[in-house]
Each structure stands twice: as C-alpha cells, then as structure tokens.
Amino acid sequence: MKILTLNFLTCARKLCKSSNTAFPLHPQDAELEIVEQDMNVEFLRNILPRLMWEELSGVVGELGLPALPPTVPTLESLTEKKLKAAENDPTGMNVVEVEVPSQVALDLHRLLLETCVKEGKLVCGSCGHEYQVREGIANFLLPGHLV
Amino acid sequence: MPLYLVRFVQMHESFRKAELEALAELAGVEIEFVSYQKDSPFCIVSLPSDAAACTIISRAIISHAIYELWGQGTDYPSLHTSVKETSSHLWAQYATTPFRFAIDSFQGHVPNAAQTKLIESFSYLSFRGPIRMRDAPLHLRIFEHYPFGSPTPSHLYLGRFLASSGRAAKTTYDLKQRHYISTTSMDAELALVTANMGLAAPGKLFYDPFMGTGGFPLACAHFGASVWGSDIDGRTLRGTAGVSSIQAKREYEAGKGIKRDVLGNFRQYGLLGNYLGGIVSDITNSPLRGCGAGGAGQGGKEQGAWLDGIVCDPPYGVREGLRVLGTREKLTDQERDTHADRYKEAAYIPPKRPYSFTALLADILAFASDTLVENGRLSMWMPTANDEDYDLAIPSHPSLQIVSVCVQPFSKWSRRLLTYRRLPRTEVTGNGEESMDAVKKNENGEEVYVRPRADDLNDFRRKYFQGFREGQQKDTQQTSSCPKPEESTQTI
Ligand SMILES: [Zn+2]
Numbered sequence: 001m002k003i004l005t006l007n008f009l010t011c012a013r014k015l016c017k018s019s020n021t022a023f024p025l026h027p028q029d030a031e032l033e034i035v036e037q038d039m040n041v042e043f044l045r046n047i048l049p050r051l052m053w054e055e056l057s058g059v060v061g062e063l064g065l066p067a068l069p070p071t072v073p074t075l076e077s078l079t080e081k082k083l084k085a086a087e088n089d090p091t092g093m094n095v096v097e098v099e100v101p102s103q104v105a106l107d108l109h110r111l112l113l114e115t116c117v118k119e120g121k122l123v124c125g126s127c128g129h130e131y132q133v134r135e136g137i138a139n140f141l142l143p144g145h146l147v
Numbered sequence: 148m149p150l151y152l153v154r155f156v157q158m159h160e161s162f163r164k165a166e167l168e169a170l171a172e173l174a175g176v177e178i179e180f181v182s183y184q185k186d187s188p189f190c191i192v193s194l195p196s197d198a199a200a201c202t203i204i205s206r207a208i209i210s211h212a213i214y215e216l217w218g219q220g221t222d223y224p225s226l227h228t229s230v231k232e233t234s235s236h237l238w239a240q241y242a243t244t245p246f247r248f249a250i251d252s253f254q255g256h257v258p259n260a261a262q263t264k265l266i267e268s269f270s271y272l273s274f275r276g277p278i279r280m281r282d283a284p285l286h287l288r289i290f291e292h293y294p295f296g297s298p299t300p301s302h303l304y305l306g307r308f309l310a311s312s313g314r315a316a317k318t319t320y321d322l323k324q325r326h327y328i329s330t331t332s333m334d335a336e337l338a339l340v341t342a343n344m345g346l347a348a349p350g351k352l353f354y355d356p357f358m359g360t361g362g363f364p365l366a367c368a369h370f371g372a373s374v375w376g377s378d379i380d381g382r383t384l385r386g387t388a389g390v391s392s393i394q395a396k397r398e399y400e401a402g403k404g405i406k407r408d409v410l411g412n413f414r415q416y417g418l419l420g421n422y423l424g425g426i427v428s429d430i431t432n433s434p435l436r437g438c439g440a441g442g443a444g445q446g447g448k449e450q451g452a453w454l455d456g457i458v459c460d461p462p463y464g465v466r467e468g469l470r471v472l473g474t475r476e477k478l479t480d481q482e483r484d485t486h487a488d489r490y491k492e493a494a495y496i497p498p499k500r501p502y503s504f505t506a507l508l509a510d511i512l513a514f515a516s517d518t519l520v521e522n523g524r525l526s527m528w529m530p531t532a533n534d535e536d537y538d539l540a541i542p543s544h545p546s547l548q549i550v551s552v553c554v555q556p557f558s559k560w561s562r563r564l565l566t567y568r569r570l571p572r573t574e575v576t577g578n579g580e581e582s583m584d585a586v587k588k589n590e591n592g593e594e595v596y597v598r599p600r601a602d603d604l605n606d607f608r609r610k611y612f613q614g615f616r617e618g619q620q621k622d623t624q625q626t627s628s629c630p631k632p633e634e635s636t637q638t639i
Contacts, residue, residue, distance in 0.1 A: 001424050001426070002423055002424055004423065005375060005423055005424060005426070007436070008435060008436045008453060009426070009434045009435065009436060010434055010435075010436050010438075011434065012428065012429075012432045012433065012434040013432070014432065014439060017438075017439040023436060037419065037420050038419075038420035040349075040350070040373065040420060040421075042349050042350035043349075043350045043351075043352070043373050045350065046350040046351060046352065046455075047352060047373075047453075050352075050452070050453035050520075052436075113423075130491070131434075132491070135385065136424065137381065137384055137385060137424070137425060137426065137427060138426045138427065139381060139426075139427040139428075140377075140426055140427060140428035140429075140432070140433075140434040141379070141381075141427055141428065141429060141432075141472060141497045142429075142432050142472055142497060143486045143487070143489075143490030143495065143497050144473075144474055144478060144482070144483070144486035144490075144497060144498045145478060145482075145483040145484075145486040145487045145490075146486075147432065147472050147473040147474070147497075147498075
C-alpha cells in the first residue's frame with residue numbers, strides 16, 4: 001500500500017473517531033518496497049492541499065525515510081520551465097520552453113506513490129489495535145470484540 | 148449559440164441527456180436541449196462552439212457522434228428549405244473540399260436505387276471536390292426518423308460530422324475480454340457512464356467502497372482519474388474469488404497461468420499509474436480519514452473533504468442477503484476474550500450480522516458527505532421495485548444535492564443510477580433528520596420530487612421488498628440455486 005494512502009486512513013473503530021491520537025496510524029515491522037509508477041503532476045497538484053503534512057512527516061520519520069520539507073511545498077514548486085530542442089528540427093538550432101516536473105515533484109512522487117508497505121501492521125495510537133498489511137493490502141475489518 | 152445534432156444510441160434512454168449534461172459541466176460549457184425525444188436517437192442541442200461540441204462528445208458513451216446542424220424538416224421539401232435558410236453561408240468554404248454524403252435512417256431505410264437520387268437532390272450545395280469514402284474532411288449526413296412501422300420519415304436532418312463519441316471504450320473494457328471479473332461486475336458500458344456522471348477526470352481522486360473486482364475504478368481510471376477502493380471481502384481484492392478466477396486459480400496453483408486480481412485488471416488496460424490500491428474494509432466501520440466525523444476534524448483539524456468522487460454499485464443483498472461487521476447478540480465477556488485472543492490468527496474471520504437496506508443507504512450518504520470535496524460527486528446504483536408510479540424513494544442527505552436519476556428498467560424491477568453533488572459547506576441547510584424524498588410522475592410522464600409522508604415510506608419499503616421477492620422467486624425457479632434473500636429490516 002502506498003504511503004499516500006496512509007495519509008487518508010485512520011482507526012476504523014467508532015470510539016477512536018473523536019480521538020486525536022488515532023490518526024495517523026503507526027506502521028510497525030513494515031517491509032517496504034518501491035513500485036515504479038508513471039509521474040502524474042496534475043494529480044500531485046490536486047492532492048497536495050489535502051494532505052495532513054505534519055502527520056505525513058511523522059509517518060515518514062517512523063519508517064526511517066528521508067525527511068520531508070518542514071512545510072507543504074507550493075503548487076508552483078511542482079513544475080519548472082526547461083529549454084528543450086524543438087521537435088522535427090534537424091538543425092538543432094531552435095529551442096522551446098516546456099514545463100517539466102521539478103525535483104520537488106519527483107521526490108514527492110517517489111515517496112507518496114512509489115514507496116509501498118508490502119507487509120507489516122498499522123497501529124492505532126489511541127486504542128492500540130493492530131491492522132495487518134499482507135501483500136500490500138491492509139485489513140481494516142474489526143474483530144468481534146471491537147465492533 | 149450554434150445548434151448541433153447528437154446521434155444518440157437508442158438505448159439506456161434516461162441516461163443520455165444526463166450523461167451529456169455531466170460532460171458539459173466537466174468541460175465548463177453551457178448545453179441546452181433544444182429538442183429531445185425519448186423514442187428518437189436524434190437530439191438537437193445548442194453549444195457555444197464546435198470545439199465545445201467535440202470536447203463533450205469525445206467522452207460520451209451512449210452517443211455515437213455529434214454534427215453541426217445544417218437543417219431540419221418534417222419532409223424533404225421542408226428540409227431543403229431549412230438547409231438553404233440555415234447553412235447557405237457555410238457552403239462556399241467547402242466548395243472544393245473532398246467530401247462524403249451518407250444516410251442514417253432510424254426504423255426505416257432508403258433503397259439503394261433511391262439513395263443516389265436522394266443525395267443528388269442536395270446538388271444545390273454545389274460541392275465540386277472529389278468524393279472520398281474514408282476520412283473525408285467534409286462528411287455530410289442525412290438523418291431520417293421513421294415512426295415505428297411507418298413507410299415515410301417524420302423528421303429529417305442534415306448535419307456536418309464533427310467528432311465521434313467515446314463509445315469505443317465499451318468494446319475495450321468488455322467484460323468478456325477482461326482479465327478478472329465476478330458475477331456482479333457491472334457491464335463496461337454502464338460502468339463508463341457511471342464514471343462520466345461522477346465527473347472522473349485527470350488529476351482527480353476517486354474511491355469505490357464496494358469495489359469488488361474493480362470495474363468502477365477501472366472506468367474512472369480510463370478517464371484519467373486516480374482511483375482506490377475497498378471491499379469487505381479481501382479474497383476479491385487479493386484475487387482468489389471471482390468468476391474468471393475459478394479456472395484461473397486452478398491453473399495458477401498448478402503452476403501455469405497468471406494470478407488474476409484487481410491489479411491485473413489495471414495492468415491489462417495500461418492503467419497501473421492510476422491505481423492507488425485496495426483495502427479490506429466495511430462501510431459501517433470505515434477507516435477513511437474524516438469518516439464519522441461529519442466532515443469536521445479530530446482535534447479541530449479539517450480531516451474530511453479529500454475525495455473528488457465516489458462511484459459504486461453497493462451490494463443490496465438481493466440474492467445473498469446483506470451483511471455487515473458485528474454480531475447478532477451482544478457478546479459475553481468470555482466471547483469477547485476469545486475474539487481478542489484470536490483476531491491476529493490468519494484464519495480468523497470477523498463475525499457478520501444482517502444489515503438493512505435503508506441503513507446501508509444512510510451509511511453511504513453519510514460516508515459521501517464526510518469525505519467528498521465541495522461539488523464532488525457520488526454516483527451510486529440502487530435497485531427499486533417497478534410496480535407503483537411513485538414510491539421510489541431516493542435517499543437524501545442535507546449536504547448532498549441530487550443531480551440526476553437515471554433508470555434502467557427490467558421486467559420486475561429497475562435499477563437507478565443516482566448522482567449527487569456535495570454541497571459547499573455554506574449552502575448546507577437542514578439537520579440530517581429529514582425523511583427520504585420520493586419521485587412522482589407528473590401528467591407529462593416526467594419525474595418530479597415529492598417529499599413523502601411517513602406512511603408512504605413504510606409502503607415503499609414493503610413494496611420494495613415484495614418486488615424483490617417476486618423477482619427472487621422467478622430467479623430461483625430458473626436456477627434453483629439462489630439462497631433465500633435475507634429479511635433485513637433491522638436497523639443499526
Ligand atoms: Zn483505535
């Protein structure tokens with residue numbers, strides 16, 4: 001499961017909904033893998049303002065991944081202008097300006113969409129319940145005594 | 148605004164206008180239906196420009212193409228008069244363009260021998276370019292609508308072809324060719340329409356809380372959205388359930404064949420980049436951030452409002468009975484301890500209890516209200532009984548506004564695609580305790596919304612379940628293997 005989705009998941013127990021320690025869930029014994037995926041700047045731009053940045057930073061730290069910048073990157077910082085040889089120009093003399101993903105966007109993409117929890121568990125900071133992750137799929141079904 | 152002719156597909160009639168309206172909304176253009184008849188595949192709309200017409204039609208599924216309208220009439224003399232009045236200023240620019248003339252007759256046809264003569268009757272257009280049957284830059288089409296059984300057409304149109312629809316995707320995503328499906332997979336055509344109604348588009352985040360083998364997320368991903376979802380049955384996501392997997396699973400276990408799972412579907416269509424994954428969960432105890440918090444946040448933080456769209460066909464338990472996590476009876480202390488001891492074992496299966504249809508609807512709407520961004524959409528399928536004119540309850544929620552209701556009728560029942568818009572927080576009124584709305588037919592046969600009395604609602608529920616039992620009995624006779632539907636009037 002992608003690190004991005006951890007930012008949208010909290011404890012499934014109704015009792016924990018009002019607690020401010022149930023989010024984010026804490027990954028433990030996590031086996032990480034990188035699954036490459038096409039870059040999608042438009043999606044990053046849309047989703048960035050919806051992230052809980054501080055909580056994301058916390059999870060990144062717990063997983064021992066490179067630290068995030070202290071504040072949310074601006075939308076403008078996701079792309080940069082670059083000069084590129086014009087297409088169908090055999091002389092190579094003409095250049096055009098194109099917009100490409102910036103290093104900020106590439107780093108975020110790597111972290112949020114390509115870094116995945118393959119095995120492990122997600123633990124609620126409020127009730128201590130452990131949700132298992134197997135083959136990249138987390139199980140949030142509550143056992144009989146917690147429903 | 149200029150007029151255009153939309154060549155609809157003559158089926159799923161009640162979805163056709165709603166789909167174009169959704170696509171116009173997505174493109175940010177105004178569309179007006181100048182003439183639309185349920186029994187006709189030809190519809191006249193006004194749109195701001197050719198470019199807008201092309202943009203909208205390019206994603207439409209229940210349409211074939213869009214044409215610039217050059218004239219219309221009730222017979223050929225009146226069509227010719229209209230063409231001369233409407234489009235004569237357009238002719239000159241095509242004087243030498245390679246062109247093609249075609250005839251599209253609905254419920255009738257022009258004999259081959261008469262076709263040439265018919266096309267020649269338009270010779271006053273004075274096109275001198277070469278005739279080209281393929282990819283002609285100018286493609287004119289005569290449309291004829293014959294009333295059922297009539298030898299002569301009652302409506303005629305002439306149009307210049309602008310663009311084809313997105314209907315080819317229906318074939319691309321056909322279930323027969325799909326890697327991994329289940330008995331409840333929605334056909335590709337209506338799944339794609341659902342994604343259109345939800346306004347799936349590049350950059351957006353969509354979620355299906357009953358994703359099964361992933362048909363709706365796939366359709367949303369086809370239109371560029373990033374998607375994820377959940378299912379109460381982990382086997383479905385992991386790929387050991389489902390129709391196509393029964394044989395495939397044996398092959399896979401025997402060391403031949405490939406693993407069939409939701410991920411494989413995204414791989415098949417080259418959409419892995421749009422798939423964010425699946426989780427095992429239940430709508431009544433959803434782990435999604437903001438869920439159950441009413442859109443406001445834990446610790447004063449705004450936690451909800453991060454999904455652009457929700458698309459789903461909830462399991463209404465018509466065949467299998469509805470189930471949700473929990474137990475019928477309150478657990479004894481000893482039983483609680485047993486669950487607490489065992490839940491980490493791989494073979495542990497959480498207990499489930501019967502769940503009511505109305506509770507499910509209420510849960511889905513609350514889920515959508517909590518998680519959708521402002522103006523985000525919920526597009527949800529819901530079955531209804533056919534046998535009364537009005538008591539077809541549309542579930543309501545104070546922060547969700549109904550956008551459209553599309554009906555797919557079957558003999559004993561119908562299913563409806565309900566589309567809602569998440570109202571901006573400032574526009575929400577009401578306290579969430581309002582009763583369900585009902586749809587009533589007015590004298591023109593159009594559906595209008597009527598707020599029902601409490602006993603209307605009880606009647607609706609009674610009829611609803613009766614309607615299904617009739618359908619169920621029929622099915623049972625045919626297959627004699629369907630389990631009895633769960634009588635589920637218990638609420639949570
Ligand atoms: Zn908890």
